[in-house]
Amino acid sequence: MSKSLQVLFLFQTLLILLPVYGAAQATLSGSVLSSTGDPLAFASVSVDDGRFGGTTDDAGVYSITVDSYGNYDVTVSFLGYESITQQVTLSDGQAVMLDFQLNPSDQLIDEVVVTGTLKEVNRLDSPVPVEVYNPGFFKKNPTPNVYEALQNVNGVRPQLNCQVCGTGDIQINGLAGPYTMILIDGMPIVSSLATVYGLSGIPNSLIERMEIVKGPASSLYGSEAIGGLINIITKSLQKASTLTADVMGSTWGELNADVGVKQNLGSFASVLTGINYFRFDNVVDNNADNFTDMTLQDRISIFQKWSIHRKDNRLFTIAGRYYNEDRWGGELNWTPAFRGGSEIYGESIRTKRWELLGQYELPTSEHMVASFSFNTHDQNSVYGDVPYIADQKIAFGQLTWDRQVGAHDLLAGTAVRYTYYDDNTPATADANSNRPDQIWLPGIFVQDEIGINQNQKLFLGVRYDYNNAHGNIITPRIAYKLSITPTDILRVNAGTGFRVVNLFTEDHAALTGAREVVITEELNPEQSINVNANYTKKVYLQDGGSGSLDISGWYTRFSNVILPDYDTNPNQIIYDNLEGHAVSTGVSVNGEISLSNGISASIGGTLMDVSTSENGVVERQILTERFTGTWALSYRTPNDRWSIDYTGNVYGPMRLPVLGELDPRPEDSPWWSLQNIQVTHRTGGGIEIYGGVKNLLDWTPWKGQTEPIIARSFDPFDRGVEFGAGGEVIATPSNPNALSFDPSYVFAPNQGIRGFLGVRYQMR
Amino acid sequence: MAQDVADDYQQLRFHTFSEAEELTREVPKPIVVFLHAEWCRYCKNMEQTTFKNEDVIKLLNEDYYFVSFDGESREPVSFKSHTFEFKPSGRDSGTHELAFALGAMEDGLTYPTLVILNVQDEIAYQQNSFLSATQMTTLLSRSW
Numbered sequence: 001m002s003k004s005l006q007v008l009f010l011f012q013t014l015l016i017l018l019p020v021y022g023a024a025q026a027t028l029s030g031s032v033l034s035s036t037g038d039p040l041a042f043a044s045v046s047v048d049d050g051r052f053g054g055t056t057d058d059a060g061v062y063s064i065t066v067d068s069y070g071n072y073d074v075t076v077s078f079l080g081y082e083s084i085t086q087q088v089t090l091s092d093g094q095a096v097m098l099d100f101q102l103n104p105s106d107q108l109i110d111e112v113v114v115t116g117t118l119k120e121v122n123r124l125d126s127p128v129p130v131e132v133y134n135p136g137f138f139k140k141n142p143t144p145n146v147y148e149a150l151q152n153v154n155g156v157r158p159q160l161n162c163q164v165c166g167t168g169d170i171q172i173n174g175l176a177g178p179y180t181m182i183l184i185d186g187m188p189i190v191s192s193l194a195t196v197y198g199l200s201g202i203p204n205s206l207i208e209r210m211e212i213v214k215g216p217a218s219s220l221y222g223s224e225a226i227g228g229l230i231n232i233i234t235k236s237l238q239k240a241s242t243l244t245a246d247v248m249g250s251t252w253g254e255l256n257a258d259v260g261v262k263q264n265l266g267s268f269a270s271v272l273t274g275i276n277y278f279r280f281d282n283v284v285d286n287n288a289d290n291f292t293d294m295t296l297q298d299r300i301s302i303f304q305k306w307s308i309h310r311k312d313n314r315l316f317t318i319a320g321r322y323y324n325e326d327r328w329g330g331e332l333n334w335t336p337a338f339r340g341g342s343e344i345y346g347e348s349i350r351t352k353r354w355e356l357l358g359q360y361e362l363p364t365s366e367h368m369v370a371s372f373s374f375n376t377h378d379q380n381s382v383y384g385d386v387p388y389i390a391d392q393k394i395a396f397g398q399l400t401w402d403r404q405v406g407a408h409d410l411l412a413g414t415a416v417r418y419t420y421y422d423d424n425t426p427a428t429a430d431a432n433s434n435r436p437d438q439i440w441l442p443g444i445f446v447q448d449e450i451g452i453n454q455n456q457k458l459f460l461g462v463r464y465d466y467n468n469a470h471g472n473i474i475t476p477r478i479a480y481k482l483s484i485t486p487t488d489i490l491r492v493n494a495g496t497g498f499r500v501v502n503l504f505t506e507d508h509a510a511l512t513g514a515r516e517v518v519i520t521e522e523l524n525p526e527q528s529i530n531v532n533a534n535y536t537k538k539v540y541l542q543d544g545g546s547g548s549l550d551i552s553g554w555y556t557r558f559s560n561v562i563l564p565d566y567d568t569n570p571n572q573i574i575y576d577n578l579e580g581h582a583v584s585t586g587v588s589v590n591g592e593i594s595l596s597n598g599i600s601a602s603i604g605g606t607l608m609d610v611s612t613s614e615n616g617v618v619e620r621q622i623l624t625e626r627f628t629g630t631w632a633l634s635y636r637t638p639n640d641r642w643s644i645d646y647t648g649n650v651y652g653p654m655r656l657p658v659l660g661e662l663d664p665r666p667e668d669s670p671w672w673s674l675q676n677i678q679v680t681h682r683t684g685g686g687i688e689i690y691g692g693v694k695n696l697l698d699w700t701p702w703k704g705q706t707e708p709i710i711a712r713s714f715d716p717f718d719r720g721v722e723f724g725a726g727g728e729v730i731a732t733p734s735n736p737n738a739l740s741f742d743p744s745y746v747f748a749p750n751q752g753i754r755g756f757l758g759v760r761y762q763m764r
Numbered sequence: 765m766a767q768d769v770a771d772d773y774q775q776l777r778f779h780t781f782s783e784a785e786e787l788t789r790e791v792p793k794p795i796v797v798f799l800h801a802e803w804c805r806y807c808k809n810m811e812q813t814t815f816k817n818e819d820v821i822k823l824l825n826e827d828y829y830f831v832s833f834d835g836e837s838r839e840p841v842s843f844k845s846h847t848f849e850f851k852p853s854g855r856d857s858g859t860h861e862l863a864f865a866l867g868a869m870e871d872g873l874t875y876p877t878l879v880i881l882n883v884q885d886e887i888a889y890q891q892n893s894f895l896s897a898t899q900m901t902t903l904l905s906r907s908w
Contacts, residue, residue: 041869042890044908055888058869077906132803185854208857236853238864239872307853313861315852361852487812540809544894596894764872 026090029063030098032056032076040102043078066090076100127449127459127479128217128493129534129552133210140632140645141676142248142690142758144256144278146202146210146232151674152647154604154630155214155588156228159623163710163746164329165347165383166295172214172228173554174584174610174624179227179499181217185234185319187357187373187396188222188417203276205244205258206303208235214588215532215554216477216495222417222443223465223475226497226528226556227584234319237262237270237307241762248758250694252294252751253282256758267309274303283332286752287702289713291743293750295329314361315369323353330384331716342385345716345741349381372397384716390423409449417441421502437502440468447477457481465498470525473498487538494531501526501562516727518569520576523562530556543596550590558582563612566622566657571727571740580614582621598636598643605629620655623747627652641682645692648675656745659729662737664707669747672699686764691757698753701746709750711742776821777830781843781862784829788883794908796828797879799835799867804875806894817897823904828880835863835875844885867892882908 032043039060046053047066056062066072069090077083081102088098133153143149150156150170159177160168169177181188184202210232217229244260260274278299286293305319328334330346338344357373377392400413422428422436429435447461459479467473477495484490501523532554539547561582565574586608594600606628610621629650636643650673658667678692702709712735715721721740722730731738779787784795798815800807814820815832824830838850841862848862859873867877869892880889880903888908895903 044888044906046907049907053882053884053888054886233854233857236857236859238851238853238859313849313851315854315858317854359854538808538812540812542813543896544806544809546805546809596896 026066026069026092027063027095028066028074028088028090028098029061029095030100031060032062032078032100032102033060034081035101035103040078040081043076043081043100043102046075046077048072049075069094074098076102078102127457127481127491128213129215129491129536129550131212131214133212135204135207135209138204138207138210139680139690140634141647141678141694142756143204144248144254145276146204146207149204150230151649152630152632153212154590155606155628156212157625157628157651160746160749162347163743163750164291164295165327165349165381166297166329167349170230171624172212173586173588173606174608174621175227175556178501179224179497181221181225181229183221183229183231184355185317185357185359186221186231187371187398189355189357189373189375189394189396202232203258203260203274203301203303205246205260205276206234206272206274206305208233208239214552215493216497216528216530216556222415223463223473223496223498226499226526226530234303234305235260235272237272237305240272241764243763244761246758246760248690248756250756251754252280252284254278254280254756269306269308272303272305272307276301276303285332287700287709287750289702289708289710290331291710291713292329292332293700295327297325297327299323299325299327312363314363316358316360318356318358320357321353321355323351323355325349325351340382340385340387342717345384347381347383349379351380352378366401367403368399368401370397370399387424390421392422393420394418407451409451410447411449412444412446414442414444416443438468439500441465443473455483459493461495467500467525470500473525487540489536491534491536492532493534495529497526497528497530497556499526499528516572518572518574520574523575524560524577526558526561528556528558528561530554541596545593545595547593548591550592551587552589553585553587555585556583558584561612563621566744569726569728571659571723571729578612578614580612582610582612584608584610586610598638600634600636601632603629603631622655622657625652625654641684643680645678645680646675647678648673651748654747656747658745659711659737659739659742662731663711663739664737665709665711665745666705669701670704672701672748673697674699686762688760688762689758690760691755693753693755695751695753699748700750700752701748702750709745711739711745713741713743716741774818774821776815777825779829779831781831781833781841784831785843787829792883794828794883794888795881796824796830796904797866797881798830798832799863799873799875799877799879800832801834801836801875807876810876810894814895814897814900817900819901820897820904823901827904833860833863835860835867835873835877866890878903880908 028047032040034040041056041058041060043056044053045055045062045064047064052064052066054062054064069092071087071089073085074088075083075085084100084102086098088096090096138149138152141152147158147168147170151158155173157171158168159171170180171177172180210230213229215228217225221229240260240262242262246258248256257277258274260272263271265271278297280294280297284293285291301321301323303319303321305317308316310316328346328348331344334344334346338346339348353375355373355375359369359371362368362370373396375394379390381388395418398413398415400411402411419439420436422434428437443463443465445461445463447459450458452458461477463475465473475496475498479491479493482490532552534552537549559581561578562575563578568574586606588604588606590604592602608626610624611618612621632645632647634643634645650671652671653668656667656669658665675696676692676694677696678690680688680690682688718740720734722732724730729738729740788795836858837860840847840849843862848860848865850858850860852858864873866879866887867873867890869890874892876894877890877892878895879887882888
């Protein structure tokens with residue numbers, strides 16, 4: 001039975017007990033269809049000018065019991081259609097069938113019904129600007145995973161870190177992946193090792209919405225959220241469909257399949273199960289460097305979320321995810337038999353990951369929620385002949401309490417995080433034995449959101465953590481929101497950040513094996529102070545259209561930051577504490593318009609400067625652009641059957657890591673742009689077919705480059721390279737540019753133009 | 765004062781569910797429920813355009829009892845001798861039972877949803893989309 005019928009039923013039994021006068025009774029029933037034959041749900045049917053009446057169900061069927069008889073007028077009406085009135089004669093005990101077909105009314109025929117909830121929105125009320133993205137936004141340029149999907153968001157860039165093994169992280173406002181906190185349902189489970197490898201296995205179909213905070217968000221979520229915060233909210237059981245399926249393939253041979261199923265286990269629980277499978281199994285080498293252009297991948301991710309019904313309507317959910325991935329890239333003739341050997345170069349990463357997370361609202365009169373998560377991450381990888389085997393376990397528990405007291409919206413909580421990390425490198429060993437890294441991080445936080453008056457809100461928060469290696473960490477935060485008018489909002493947000501660096505788990509370059517990793521001193525935690533300002537203007541049009549303009553500026557100053565130094569010695573990556581400071585500052589502008597005629601457009605740009613200043617020398621951060629832009633232009637036909645989306649982004653030049661003075665590869669990347677087009681057809685019955693072209697311009701980083709992107713790709717084990725006493729490469733007649741094998745000069749995916757086609761099915 | 769009289773016609777009268785219930789007992793009129801959420805753009809749009817339209821305000825004030833209800837509000841609501849509660853689905857998410865009972869359609873509850881309860885306490889009409897002032901005027905001019 002449909003929900004709507006249940007609702008009507010509920011209300012009828014709950015609310016109305018119509019007295020029956022006498023025995024005279026007749027029923028009138030039938031269906032109400034549109035002129036095209038589609039059933040019209042919730043059309044209203046009225047008998048004798050409203051004396052009796054009812055509405056159609058979602059099959060367009062109505063049934064009305066009339067407890068008197070005679071000649072009556074029956075009127076059927078529905079918004080957007082011309083009403084029809086017909087006469088009917090009812091006599092006692094008779095059942096009369098009467099069907100109606102309604103014509104669209106001229107008055108409203110041109111008006112498009114605009115449904116909310118599928119569009120990206122802004123949480124207007126919060127003092128910290130939170131951007132909310134719904135699945136509809138990401139469908140404009142469908143991607144197999146969250147990592148790639150984020151390329152559509154202004155100021156957010158998926159940064160490919162490994163040309164060969166195809167992994168990357170998410171940069172927000174020019175700050176690298178580890179500065180962004182990635183949460184699933186508000187819990188920090190995508191951390192450390194998983195910032196590099198864990199993002200790819202979250203099926204898009206399980207995402208209800210993604211909340212993005214660009215700029216600092218540390219306090220409630222932890223002290224590390226300096227660059228920003230991405231909170232992935234999984235579908236609630238109430239909102240999930242009974243069955244969803246999404247299968248997409250591309251002309252490159254990528255295959256992505258998502259299936260979601262919801263089951264109701266009576267009054268006990270509801271269960272949502274999602275499976276994501278991705279496979280790419282083609283060796284492609286369009287740039288003829290004898291290395292795979294795109295990493296081969298075979299990945300499965302299974303997610304299950306239980307919502308346990310409690311009598312008092314309190315929250316109790318438990319979710320688990322299993323993730324298994326096998327990926328490799330390297331020389332074209334690599335096979336698993338060469339894994340870890342020095343004959344044929346290949347990077348092969350096998351990952352197994354378990355996650356468990358739950359939330360439980362305590363049965364107390366105060367509103368308290370206990371949350372917990374646990375994950376294990378088991379990575380077995382080789383980079384050429386260098387193995388990297390790591391084992392990470394993170395346990396997290398949190399208890400929050402919140403209460404509204406007058407104008408104060410209070411929240412307090414306590415959290416503890418335990419991290420266990422072990423690998424085969426000297427980082428987790430001393431002279432004699434293996435010594436896994438274990439960190440306990442207990443903390444407390446308190447925040448108060450004060451409604452000063454209708455137009456002003458003040459947010460005060462402070463977090464205290466104790467790190468067993470680094471001691472006390474205090475991160476305060478203050479935010480202020482002023483509603484100049486209901487549609488003009490100004491926000492200011494300031495605070496500090498604190499982060500302990502784990503090189504091996506977060507900096508991919510430390511692992512590729514192409515350069516020697518040198519750590520010259522004990523690395524101190526990174527500390528920062530930041531301020532953000534944001535102005536949002538909304539314009540609402542009478543017919544449902546709307547426009548918005550969003551301007552943000554930020555300034556973050558690091559008193560210590562650990563950055564890889566590629567420049568001092570081309571054969572090394574040197575990590576040390578910064579003697580000076582680093583700054584990330586910039587401004588971003590986003591404009592958006594959506595009209596009721598089905599056209600919508602958005603355009604955004606971010607201008608930024610990320611640099612370090614050490615001993616009086618100011619230097620731009622490597623692999624960081626000064627400008628990025630994103631845009632999307634969409635059109636939806638009035639009947640909602642077809643839509644077309646054109647999306648794109650453009651990136652300004654980045655400083656690239658070259659191998660010394662003689663390296664012939666350009667020191668800066670060119671301007672580059674990825675553009676995509678898609679057509680979607682909704683055939684009805686819950687089926688949606690979509691297809692299009694990705695990378696329309698067929699842009700790849702090696703187009704127009706005379707020198708190969710990977711230095712000495714023909715000699716990945718440096719057999720023909722002569723090294724000097726200090727480990728530096730010596731220029732020889734066969735190696736005049738003093739190069740060694742180096743795949744770390746990477747700034748963009750190698751995938752050129754490709755077509756894609758997919759189908760989605762949804763059963764409510 | 766003249767100002768007050770003028771305001772009487774221009775200000776939309778908001779009622780809570782219990783107020784509306786009480787009022788229908790004295791003077792029966794259909795109840796119009798506007799279900800919205802804080803994050804819903806089309807809801808904000810309707811608040812800023814449709815519900816500021818003079819014709820819409822006049823119709824709502826004279827012929828209906830108007831209830832604007834945040835579908836994600838957390839306080840229990842008593843209506844028609846039933847208590848409806850907030851049902852959380854996550855730390856910061858959830859749906860109020862009453863919003864679901866009134867507004868859910870075949871594809872679940874979406875925002876905005878406009879619900880008209882007729883004087884027989886039946887759900888006479890549901891619409892889960894943006895409604896312009898013109899559409900709303902057409903809708904409210906009908907008898908329910």
